[in-house]
Amino acid sequence: MKKFLGVVSLLAFASVALAADAPMQKASLYKRLGGYDAVAAVCDDFIGRLATDKQIAPFLAGHSQDSLKKLRQNLVDLVCQATGGPCYYTGRDMKTAHAGMGVTEAQWDSAVADLVASLDHFKVGQTEKDELLGAVSSFKKDIVEKQAMK
Numbered sequence: 115m116k117k118f119l120g121v122v123s124l125l126a127f128a129s130v131a132l133a134a135d136a137p138m139q140k141a142s143l144y145k146r147l148g149g150y151d152a153v154a155a156v157c158d159d160f161i162g163r164l165a166t167d168k169q170i171a172p173f174l175a176g177h178s179q180d181s182l183k184k185l186r187q188n189l190v191d192l193v194c195q196a197t198g199g200p201c202y203y204t205g206r207d208m209k210t211a212h213a214g215m216g217v218t219e220a221q222w223d224s225a226v227a228d229l230v231a232s233l234d235h236f237k238v239g240q241t242e243k244d245e246l247l248g249a250v251s252s253f254k255k256d257i258v259e260k261q262a263m264k
């Protein structure tokens with residue numbers, strides 16, 4: 115029994131020592147943004163801006179309410195997954211979803227400006243803003259089909 119207790123306390127000491135040594139894990143961007151409700155609120159605000167953005171609105175016109183609800187849910191899932199949240203994105207990949215729309219660089223820039231406005235509206239910190247915009251910018255090559263003339 116004495117030997118057993120000795121082993122147990124040795125293990126306890128070792129795990130405390132290891133924990134103290136382990137580097138502090140940074141919380142996921144998803145958590146730092148405030149979790150699901152915060153991500154969903156940013157997406158809703160973003161969609162509201164897209165819907166009144168002259169560069170983007172024509173692309174959304176004609177979609178049924180149900181299609182827009184699906185698009186909204188897919189956007190929330192995509193952002194949730196891309197920021198390290200527990201969601202699983204089941205929509206189409208960005209290339210397939212936007213193929214043939216002929217999205218221009220100017221339309222892309224306008225959509226990103228709308229997203230920045232939403233993040234500013236919710237007073238998202240600069241670090242989190244930069245990280246989210248970094249994740250979103252990785253989609254650009256799959257969404258933009260018409261590059262700006264150089």
Ligand code: HEM
Pocket residue numbers: 169170173174184185188189192205206207211212215217218221222225226229250253257
């Ligand atoms: C910030 C960049 C963008 C992100 C993160 C984004 C994300 C998405 C997502 C997640 C979907 C849903 C895909 C699906 O339902 O399977 C989608 C669909 C769509 N996107 Fe984008 N998008 C972006 C930029 C744009 C731009 C610049 C345009 C147009 C100028 C655009 C037009 C559309 C349209 C019309 C659909 C609906 C397609 C359909 O199901 O009929 N998107 N987008």
